[in-house]
């Protein structure tokens with residue numbers, strides 16, 4: 001038996017109703033805040049995600065699905081391609097490639113779709129998972145650096161979660177500073193880490209060299225007492241970052257969105273940093289690699305939810321003021337987020353059954369030759385907006401009525417020879433058993449009017 005690949009899964013009805021519900025609500029919200037949809041390819045050149053760390057370096061990431069795509073002809077060069085592990089890189093690539101900077105306006109873009117990471121699968125963590133992603137990016141003159149952009153994005157998220165009925169979330173907020181203050185902080189962190197690093201986990205020891213900021217993200221219990229005592233980025237912010245962060249908070253207070261400050265939250269995707277050390281691929285540490293995460297600047301945030309257990313982040317996001325430039329593009333600061341749809345669906349209190357709409361009517365053709373008549377009637381009713389499931393003339397009436405009940409239809413419409421001759425059909429209310437004869441022209445109205453009462 002061939003099964004779905006480990007870490008991937010099928011989404012079946014009725015559960016897909018939950019997915020449609022959160023996606024439709026997201027589109028509605030994006031419309032209200034004047035975001036527009038972008039769709040980028042599911043795979044990109046590996047270097048877009050790996051951010052070329054040096055010609056001599058072979059980047060193989062533990063978490064990325066990367067393959068060497070062979071050319072089709074001898075003259076075609078092969079290239080290294082990767083299934084997208086996140087959406088921002090592709091969107092910023094598209095922004096640069098299509099020169100969206102020249103509009104001089106903020107681009108408010110959203111996207112939904114599957115992402116791929118070779119993680120250890122567990123509840124709420126999959127190798128193919130879905131994200132709802134949004135980005136605000138543009139030239140500084142369009143206001144892309146403004147803290148009001150950050151606050152609006154966060155307020156939009158709060159409103160979205162409220163709309164889909166998710167309560168009990170916590171907005172965790174931090175500022176990770178910028179290129180001005182980060183080096184000083186990294187230095188302070190390295191100095192503080194120097195005395196205890198030998199007692200820390202392997203990941204931390206590696207991060208202390210490559211990107212000390214990521215040490216703060218460590219979840220290993222034994223490391224926590226050491227991490228608690230490390231210096232806080234918030235105490236190292238320069239004046240402009242400090243003010244930026246303060247304004248984001250003031251605006252959140254003004255619109256009534258609650259938050260907590262989590263000075264340990266650093267965002268940054270592990271697949272940039274894990275890479276070659278663990279694979280033993282030839283590797284050179286260079287300053288450009290550490291720069292890899294420097295384009296995450298200032299505001300960083302996560303919405304977490306208590307009901308989700310270990311994988312408690314429903315969504316995460318932050319600023320990346322230097323990303324466009326690090327990809328060879330213009331100065332185009334931005335901020336964005338990615339909602340993990342798989343976890344969002346887990347946090348919903350609505351059930352799939354509540355959100356699934358059964359058909360209004362089941363049409364039961366009775367006897368030879370009636371499939372044609374039933375098909376005609378179904379077509380007419382559907383044109384008028386009635387949701388119809390169509391039976392088959394080979395079924396006996398008992399079986400048709402049972403099927404109609406099983407699928408939850410409210411009515412059965414019986415199409416037999418007599419009905420066709422009279423141009424009037426037996427309409428049976430499946431809940432009450434009540435049956436009336438209704439003229440063809442009246443049928444749709446009758447079904448719909450009783451539906452709404």
Ligand code: AMP
Pocket residue numbers: 086117119124125126127128129130131269313314315316317338339340341342343
């Ligand atoms: P990230 O792009 O890592 O910031 O992730 C954003 C959100 O995507 C997280 O808060 C999760 O809700 C979700 N997410 C990330 N990785 C996975 C995964 N492997 N499986 C399911 N959801 C994920």
